[in-house]
Amino acid sequence: MTRFIAPGRDIPASFVVFLVAVPLSLGIAVAAGVPVAAGLVAAAVGGIIVGLIGGAPLQVSGPSAGITVIVASMVQTYGWQATCAITIGAGLLQIGLGACRVARTALAVSPAVMYGMLGGIGAVIVLSQLHIVLGGTPQESPIANLVDLPRQIGENHSAAVLIGVLTVVVLLVWERLPFRRVPAPLVAIAVATLAAWAGGLDVPRVDFPDSFFGDWSTPKVPDAPLPDLVGAVVAVALVASVESLLCAVLMDRTRPVGVARSDLDREMIGQGVGNCFSGFLGGLPISGVVVRSAANVRAGALTRASTVLHGVWVVALSLSGALLIEQIPLSALAALLVALGLRMMDPSPLKGLRAHRETWIYWLTLAGVVVLGLGEGVLLGMALAACLALRRLTRVRIRTEQREGKWHVVVAGSLTFLGVPKLNAALADLPPGVPVDLDLDVDFMDNAAFDTIHTWRVSHERQGGRVDIDEIHESWYENAMTGEAAPKDKSSGGVRWWAPWSRRERGPVQDLDGVSPREVLLAGVREYHGRTARLVRPIMAELAMAQTPDHLFITCVDSRVVPNLITASGPGDIFINRNVGNLVPRYGSRVPDDSVMATVEYATSVLDVKTITVCGHSNCGAMAGVLAGGSEVEHLPQLSNWLKHANYSLDRYLHEPEGDGAASPLTRLCQTNVVQQLDNLLSYPWLKRRVDLGEIELVGMYLDLETAKVHILDPDHGSFLAVPDEVPTEEGDGRRDAEATA
Template sequence: MTLKPLTATVVRRDLPASFVVFLVTVPLSLGIAVASGAPVAAGLIAAIVGGIAAGALGGSPLQVSGPAAGLTLLVASLVQTYGWRATCTITLLAGLVQLLLGAGRVARAALAVSPAVVYGMLAGIGVVLILAQIHVVLGGSPQHSALHNVLELPGQLVGHHSHAVLVGLLTIAVLVSWGRLPLPWRGTAGAVARWVPAPLPAVVAATVTAWALGWDVPRVELPDGLFDDWQAPAMPSGSPLAITGAVVAVAVVAGVETLLCSLGVDRMRPPGTPRSDLDRELAGQGAANVLSGLLGGLPVAGVAVRSTANINAGARTRAATVMHGAWVLLLALLCGPVIELVPLSALAALLVAMGYKLIDIARVRDLRNHREAPVYFVTLGGVVLLGLGEGVLLGIVLTAWMALRRLTRLSVSVEEAAGRWHVAVTGSLTFLGVPQLMGVLRQVPAGASVDLDLNVDFMDHAAFEAVHDWRLSHERQGGEVDIDEIHECWYERAVTGETSPARKSPPPGRWWAPWANRWRRNNRSSPDASEMSPRSLLLAGVREYHGQMAPLVRPILAELAFQQTPEHLFITCVDSRVVPNIITASGPGDLFILRNVGNLVPRHGSRLADDSVMAAVEYATNVLRIKTITVCGHSNCGAMAGVLAGGTEVEHLPGLSRWLKHANHSLARFVEAEPNDGQSPLSRLCQINVQQQLDNLLTYPWLHRLVEAGELELVGLYLDLETAKVHILDRQASKFVPIPDDASGDVENLSTTT
């Protein structure tokens, strides 16, 4: 029973997809073999092995492997240095290295190479391909380096106008126009034409034209049989270190290109298909390279163009990849004379188009957003001017230098106001930043009072010693140093010898501190900082948010942009000292907050109707489906002080006077309750008011039913401003109690009000 759906999928989806990929593979494999300086048959052998062996053994079912344009420059260099048979041995040994890496489950470690380096390498290869193959298109021969190809190009343009140029231009014209121009026919023929990938009709058109017109152009040469000229791989002669480097280079470049392609395939994979097993994929590629090297084929790697064609054509299992390799094998064994009709200039034109795609300028825009474009261009230039290995090494070195610079980025500022100096240090304070820091500290005169703010996420021992020695020296000269660690206590831990891990701290800038404690202190160089207008302070806070907090919360807010799903309605006072998100350690999307004077809830049927509170409650319960309503009061509440004074203090505020009448039930409950000697009357009323508002909520029949059904819970909280502690209502004892430090000490009936 299990074979039936599998067979149906293979016949209906994988078989047609395999033929599409086969049509793409053949011309590309031939062109890559020619550009690599390898026998033409080596491209077909690699395509066969990549399809059948890597397809069957790999861990990415929909990925198509074979000869890759990204390896062209490397293979061409190896062929020139060691010869073709020795290059086959290097391919075989690289496969063994990949097998070991796959068995060691280190595939993800290969992804530590920055994509900017990989994209720059591919772009460099694309430039080299274009500069070399354009000479073939023009009827000439490529030079031994990209620079010489550029120097020879003007003479090539002036001096060569053979039939090969016309073949190349025709190939490029078909490649560019195929799929863009409206087809003059409709129905099945038009659908098939759109289904066939562009490289095949481009090569077919060039071949048929050259054959029909009798043009004398260089053509592909195949042996009588695919393996007739096979010879065993030979050991390369040369320095063991150089040979080892060549083996590692093939293994790493092919492996990284394969793994990046696997990740791309995962992003495009249809629903229901499994994700790639990267370790298995790397091992499968290793086995394919061992076999390809043994049979005389090019190195094998995952290829994005063929993999994309495979997925777009409807492939669902690895059968499509395996069958495409079988199609190539049949073509090589049965259609050799047809392949020998293909002009070399047509394949060269195909490679010029492929090289253009490898450059992929769109990648630069993405890398620029992450400030990695320099890595791309340095790698590209290194590959073109120096060689593949040198260019990649340059890119890796630049990536490491930029990462080190980012990790050790340090900002040091110094200001003086009213005879007191303020030094702010932000970033990672390591030995690399010590010269910069000490240069600033030397500006502080002896005997001065200094505030040293260390807003650092890391401090190494060299930096600590520099700061500590300066502090001791400055204090011996009569100065005063006040060190404030804003991010983590690296300095304090080093002084005290504390070995526990550094605490996790809030974002830089002490976002939870009032402006008066934070912004004015950090901007005391301004002569009128203490007299700034409220509007200026507000805008300064927004600017600080944009610079420090916005990048941190942007991913969260982007995810919540079109939907909010809070589970808590939090009713509290408008008092500026009560910040719900701080006292509950919550973030965006957690609390649906309702604030008013005195955290009051008008009773059902109240003569002083107020729909604003119940509008929020109705929306929270009926639309957002919240599970908890919390009423949070606080000490020293001005609203409750006005209620306790009988409303005389707010008689001149008619709107507020009317609103506070909703607290009459709280006042009556306060009068009836027995006094508590340990509390002030105002604190008692603030707490009683919370209990009364919870009871007011239950006067609404629909809300009462939700509570009785267990679908809604009512919670009472009380914030003591002096201690910054939050207490929870114990409904059985009718009093507020401390919240247990350990979650295991929570008691459900402490918070539920019925």
């Protein structure tokens, strides 16, 4: 059961988060043009309420820079009390979305759009807060701020500029010093405040109310058209939810061992409840905040208690530290937000986006947020991402070549009306009257594409040509010809690479009758060359000069056991030794054989593998021969000699209890044989020494052919257990993780 608090870790971490949250909350409130107490109220609610209810244990919620632009616009349009009511509405919407268990759908937004949105928000914050740093006043729009910036730089040289520059310098310098336990924002604000007080500088300062809730009044619904209100509520809920969910996913990647992963639906509900409380109490909208959450994890927090306690410290400061807060210069908070805005424009995500050719979506979304507004910019980015996805999903590749007196046309991809012009052009270039092989390697074909192919085929055959159409995936063309209904979904591939040749419905080998084994094998090679070689070529080229597998896999030669299939591994992943019965001769065996241990020696001493797995399987013919006393293989002298290595397994089987009796004798021997081969490996002193030192791990596996399930050996009890679909993070998490995966 998860601890509620780890005092030695959570209490110190809560102070660190508190010291980070206070200056950021004050700065965000000032930037949004709302009472500064609203930022502290949101920080307290985000810590206490969301910390207790939310589904992300180490995530810290509060006012975020991403909400600032929306709030500032709503305050100017509707007023502060109405903005609080909109915050409550957004909270109720979040609760509804969480109850409907749709939290993960929010993550379907393209990362390019999300990074662009954050970058655009950062740019808007920088452009507005630079005016305050320079001692001026922000304009009504980001473009106006940008146009007016040269004038501000040229005309304003007040003490506020000095305080702002000092704040930025302290931020930059402190983050490069070894005293990272004390947050840089706190140090920067403290130094700037002390400098303003010691120098007697006349600069604008924070206006803190006489009481924590200031002139609190009941939120009121704004007098505005219903579509505008709905749009405002949805905008706040969407941005706050996506920020929270993305932050939760990020924290899951860095969470300490033993901390449960986030329950995103519960987190959505917690954020909604928090926004309802924050709006009612006169606070800003809240969401999960990466800066505070990362500080919480780095400070060593282990439970949600650190998040809750940080909210308690915020309340304590707000009730007792008004005089101290009122000494903070506004330009120092503005400089802090400028630094935060620049971090939101972090270009590091561009590397991943560039690899997938999505950088332009990032820049256009960023520009849209700055020029058009947050909602319009995000909608623009989502529309562009949808167009790109549509283009990729409907992309068709056509290759035409002439060989052996025939023309070969290969069409691959999704063949829709969007690809018809390209297809028409390729078919029109074929000479009339020639034989044509048309390979349709498509996962979807609409009626327009079928009509184009069929019309061309009829015309080409009328001119004396011959057309052979081979469909590698589902029979889209054939179904259209016969009038059969096409499958509802796009095909996942009619040629199933994992199926035996005789079970494939399509592909090079469709009828094995009368086909020589050699031709079957070559047909498979041709299929590999046509479909797979080009896909694995970059990987094989990289591995061509060296291999670095971490696993040695010893298993039976049985054709039904396919190591790469049951381990979902690819080239370079596992080093494989296959022999009859997956046997390992014991050290000093009277029946000499060095082939298996030669493989083990090379794998451990040259390749430096970390794991040696012995995998047996059900209905093993070798073990059936051992169980029959060798009588079935007496006419095979080499095999009889080899199976003598299994005598230790037979002896172990005869002297061990039968257990509950549910397993057949052959199954028991097959599993006992795996355990014995692990012991045989340990009979080699040099290998046992490395196992004892923890340099190599021995693993036992068993494949049940009838269920196609793999079982893992529990070394403590000597029994084989089904491999779980998910690795549980704590008691009860396994079921939840499996549901999330589904």
